[in-house]
Amino acid sequence: xxxxxxxxxxxxxxxxxxxxxxxxxxxxxxxxxxxxxxxxxxxxxxxxxxxxxxxxxxxxxxxxxxxxxxxxxxxxxxxxxxxxxxxxxxxxxxxxxxxxxxxxxxxxxxxxxxx
Numbered sequence: 001x002x003x004x005x006x007x008x009x010x011x012x013x014x015x016x017x018x019x020x021x022x023x024x025x026x027x028x029x030x031x032x033x034x035x036x037x038x039x040x041x042x043x044x045x046x047x048x049x050x051x052x053x054x055x056x057x058x059x060x061x062x063x064x065x066x067x068x069x070x071x072x073x074x075x076x077x078x079x080x081x082x083x084x085x086x087x088x089x090x091x092x093x094x095x096x097x098x099x100x101x102x103x104x105x106x107x108x109x110x111x112x113x114x115x
Contacts, residue, residue: 006053015050022054022113026067032104036073039106040080047111056113058084061091063112067098069105077107 007014016023027046029039044058051057068077074095091111100108 004054006050015054017054017115020115022051022056022060022115024050024109024111026065026108026110028100028102028105028108032102036068036076036106037080040077040109041084043107043109044080044084047109051111051113054113054115056115058113059089060113060115061089061111062114064091064093065110066093066095067100067108068095069098069100069103069107071095071097073106 001019004017005013006016012025014025014027024047027043027050029042031038031042034042048058051060066077066081068074077095098108100106
């Protein structure tokens with residue numbers, strides 16, 4: 001079985017492909033001044049880019065994990081998520097409240113997709 005790692009550092013790879021399955025790391029926003037919808041949209045755009053690197057796309061996502069610093073931000077995150085999905089191919093998903101690395105980060109998302 002071959003394993004392809006994309007955008008690797010000494011600590012982690014942003015995306016890994018193994019045996020027809022693609023895993024992203026937890027993706028966080030760069031623009032920490034944006035609101036929850038803006039941060040979520042930015043993270044989802046980065047997930048689109050990473051999935052394309054591995055030869056797949058959001059329609060092939062089977063599982064998503066979403067971490068929010070405040071569960072009360074769920075509605076705004078869901079608005080960005082729903083617009084991004086485009087009304088179809090909703091994966092299994094877990095959303096939890098968690099403390100993230102930088103307190104200005106409002107959301108972190110990791111997905112698993114198939115090819």
